[in-house]
Amino acid sequence: MRFLAVLLCLTLLTGCSFVENFVILNHSEEDISIHFSYSNSSTGFNIFDSSPDVYSLQDEVLNWSDRKEVDVKKDSSSYQLFLPANCGMVIGRLNNEHFESVNQEFINGRKFNFEQLDLTIKNKTTTIYKSTFSDYFVRKNGYIQFSVH
Numbered sequence: 001m002r003f004l005a006v007l008l009c010l011t012l013l014t015g016c017s018f019v020e021n022f023v024i025l026n027h028s029e030e031d032i033s034i035h036f037s038y039s040n041s042s043t044g045f046n047i048f049d050s051s052p053d054v055y056s057l058q059d060e061v062l063n064w065s066d067r068k069e070v071d072v073k074k075d076s077s078s079y080q081l082f083l084p085a086n087c088g089m090v091i092g093r094l095n096n097e098h099f100e101s102v103n104q105e106f107i108n109g110r111k112f113n114f115e116q117l118d119l120t121i122k123n124k125t126t127t128i129y130k131s132t133f134s135d136y137f138v139r140k141n142g143y144i145q146f147s148v149h
Contacts, residue, residue, distance in 0.1 A: 020099050022048070022092035022137065024119070025057060025147045026083045032148060033120040036091060037078040044109030048092035050074050052081065055088055061141050062088045077115075091117075099144050102133050121148060 026032050038048040056066040068087055073080045083089055094110065102112050117128040128136045128146070137146050 017096055020094040020097070021062075021090050021143050022094070022099075023062065023088050023090050023143045023145045024083060024117075025060075025062075025088040025143075025145055026085060027057065027147060027149045028121060029085050030121050031085055032083040033080070033118075034083055034089075035078065035080045035116075035118040037115040037117075039111075039113040039115055040077055041111045041113055044111045046111050046113045047094050047106075048113050050079050052079065053090045054081075054083065055090075057086050057088050062090070062143075099139075102130055117146075119146075119148065 024032075024034065036048075036052070038046070038050075040046065050072075052072065054068040054070050055062040055064060056068060057063065058066075068084060070081050070084070081089075092114070094106070097107055097110070102114070104112075106112070112130070114130050114133055116130070119126045119128075126136075137144050139145075140147075
Protein backbone atom coordinates (compact mmCIF):
# COMPACT_ATOMS: atom_id res chain seq x y z
CA MET A 1 0.00 0.00 0.00
CA ARG A 2 2.81 2.39 0.88
CA PHE A 3 4.45 1.59 -2.48
CA LEU A 4 1.26 2.58 -4.33
CA ALA A 5 1.04 5.87 -2.42
CA VAL A 6 4.66 6.71 -3.29
CA LEU A 7 4.08 5.73 -6.92
CA LEU A 8 0.99 7.94 -7.10
CA CYS A 9 2.88 10.92 -5.62
CA LEU A 10 5.76 10.47 -8.08
CA THR A 11 3.34 10.28 -10.99
CA LEU A 12 1.64 13.51 -9.93
CA LEU A 13 4.93 15.33 -9.38
CA THR A 14 6.44 14.30 -12.71
CA GLY A 15 3.65 15.71 -14.87
CA CYS A 16 4.24 16.77 -18.43
CA SER A 17 6.25 19.89 -19.04
CA PHE A 18 6.34 21.61 -22.41
CA VAL A 19 7.59 24.77 -24.10
CA GLU A 20 5.94 26.75 -26.86
CA ASN A 21 8.67 28.45 -28.89
CA PHE A 22 8.04 31.68 -30.79
CA VAL A 23 10.21 31.50 -33.90
CA ILE A 24 11.11 33.27 -37.12
CA LEU A 25 12.03 30.90 -39.95
CA ASN A 26 14.06 32.15 -42.91
CA HIS A 27 13.46 29.72 -45.79
CA SER A 28 14.88 32.23 -48.29
CA GLU A 29 18.35 32.40 -49.80
CA GLU A 30 18.87 35.92 -48.38
CA ASP A 31 19.83 37.12 -44.90
CA ILE A 32 17.07 39.01 -43.06
CA SER A 33 17.75 42.16 -41.06
CA ILE A 34 15.79 41.93 -37.81
CA HIS A 35 15.10 44.64 -35.25
CA PHE A 36 13.04 43.42 -32.29
CA SER A 37 11.65 45.60 -29.50
CA TYR A 38 10.14 44.32 -26.28
CA SER A 39 9.07 45.78 -22.96
CA ASN A 40 10.83 44.91 -19.73
CA SER A 41 8.48 44.08 -16.92
CA SER A 42 9.75 44.46 -13.39
CA THR A 43 7.24 41.86 -12.21
CA GLY A 44 6.53 38.38 -13.53
CA PHE A 45 8.32 36.51 -16.28
CA ASN A 46 8.80 37.93 -19.76
CA ILE A 47 8.09 35.62 -22.71
CA PHE A 48 10.47 37.57 -24.98
CA ASP A 49 13.97 38.63 -23.96
CA SER A 50 17.32 39.78 -25.34
CA SER A 51 18.74 36.31 -26.00
CA PRO A 52 17.63 35.01 -29.40
CA ASP A 53 18.88 31.54 -30.33
CA VAL A 54 19.66 30.85 -34.00
CA TYR A 55 19.66 27.37 -35.57
CA SER A 56 19.96 25.98 -39.07
CA LEU A 57 16.77 24.69 -40.70
CA GLN A 58 16.27 21.06 -41.54
CA ASP A 59 13.25 20.76 -43.81
CA GLU A 60 10.56 22.90 -42.13
CA VAL A 61 11.91 22.79 -38.56
CA LEU A 62 14.80 24.02 -36.45
CA ASN A 63 17.81 21.72 -36.28
CA TRP A 64 18.35 21.89 -32.51
CA SER A 65 21.78 20.25 -32.83
CA ASP A 66 23.14 22.97 -35.16
CA ARG A 67 23.16 26.24 -33.23
CA LYS A 68 24.62 29.24 -35.07
CA GLU A 69 26.56 32.15 -33.62
CA VAL A 70 25.38 35.55 -34.87
CA ASP A 71 26.35 39.08 -33.92
CA VAL A 72 23.56 40.61 -31.83
CA LYS A 73 23.48 44.33 -31.05
CA LYS A 74 21.53 44.82 -27.83
CA ASP A 75 20.23 47.64 -25.71
CA SER A 76 17.89 47.57 -22.72
CA SER A 77 14.70 46.80 -24.67
CA SER A 78 15.65 45.78 -28.21
CA TYR A 79 18.16 43.96 -30.34
CA GLN A 80 19.28 43.83 -33.97
CA LEU A 81 20.80 41.00 -35.96
CA PHE A 82 20.98 39.40 -39.37
CA LEU A 83 19.20 36.06 -39.55
CA PRO A 84 21.17 33.95 -42.04
CA ALA A 85 19.52 32.29 -45.02
CA ASN A 86 17.98 28.88 -44.27
CA CYS A 87 18.09 29.48 -40.52
CA GLY A 88 15.54 30.09 -37.82
CA MET A 89 15.60 31.85 -34.50
CA VAL A 90 13.77 31.49 -31.21
CA ILE A 91 12.62 34.92 -30.02
CA GLY A 92 10.53 33.80 -27.05
CA ARG A 93 9.39 30.87 -24.94
CA LEU A 94 6.19 30.10 -23.07
CA ASN A 95 6.51 27.29 -20.53
CA ASN A 96 3.67 24.92 -19.63
CA GLU A 97 0.93 26.94 -21.26
CA HIS A 98 -0.53 27.18 -24.76
CA PHE A 99 -0.49 30.54 -26.51
CA GLU A 100 -3.94 31.69 -27.63
CA SER A 101 -3.72 35.47 -28.04
CA VAL A 102 -1.64 38.48 -27.09
CA ASN A 103 -4.31 39.52 -24.59
CA GLN A 104 -4.65 36.26 -22.70
CA GLU A 105 -4.00 36.01 -18.99
CA PHE A 106 -0.93 33.83 -18.49
CA ILE A 107 -0.22 31.69 -15.44
CA ASN A 108 2.61 32.41 -13.03
CA GLY A 109 2.81 36.08 -13.96
CA ARG A 110 4.05 35.56 -17.51
CA LYS A 111 4.03 38.71 -19.64
CA PHE A 112 3.51 38.95 -23.41
CA ASN A 113 6.07 41.73 -23.71
CA PHE A 114 6.32 41.84 -27.53
CA GLU A 115 6.34 45.43 -28.80
CA GLN A 116 7.53 45.60 -32.42
CA LEU A 117 9.39 43.47 -34.96
CA ASP A 118 10.91 44.88 -38.16
CA LEU A 119 12.11 42.38 -40.77
CA THR A 120 13.91 43.64 -43.87
CA ILE A 121 14.75 41.47 -46.86
CA LYS A 122 15.60 42.70 -50.36
CA ASN A 123 14.93 46.33 -49.30
CA LYS A 124 11.36 45.48 -48.24
CA THR A 125 10.47 45.95 -44.56
CA THR A 126 7.62 44.21 -42.77
CA THR A 127 6.65 45.71 -39.42
CA ILE A 128 4.73 43.62 -36.91
CA TYR A 129 3.21 45.26 -33.84
CA LYS A 130 1.76 43.58 -30.77
CA SER A 131 -1.71 44.38 -32.12
CA THR A 132 -0.97 42.61 -35.44
CA PHE A 133 1.11 39.73 -34.02
CA SER A 134 -1.55 37.07 -34.67
CA ASP A 135 -1.90 38.22 -38.30
CA TYR A 136 1.67 37.08 -38.95
CA PHE A 137 2.55 34.38 -36.42
CA VAL A 138 0.73 31.05 -36.74
CA ARG A 139 0.90 27.70 -35.00
CA LYS A 140 2.69 25.21 -37.27
CA ASN A 141 5.12 22.31 -36.80
CA GLY A 142 5.04 22.72 -33.02
CA TYR A 143 5.98 26.41 -33.03
CA ILE A 144 4.29 29.78 -33.02
CA GLN A 145 6.04 30.91 -36.19
CA PHE A 146 6.51 33.59 -38.80
CA SER A 147 7.97 32.15 -42.00
CA VAL A 148 9.82 34.01 -44.75
CA HIS A 149 10.07 32.26 -48.13
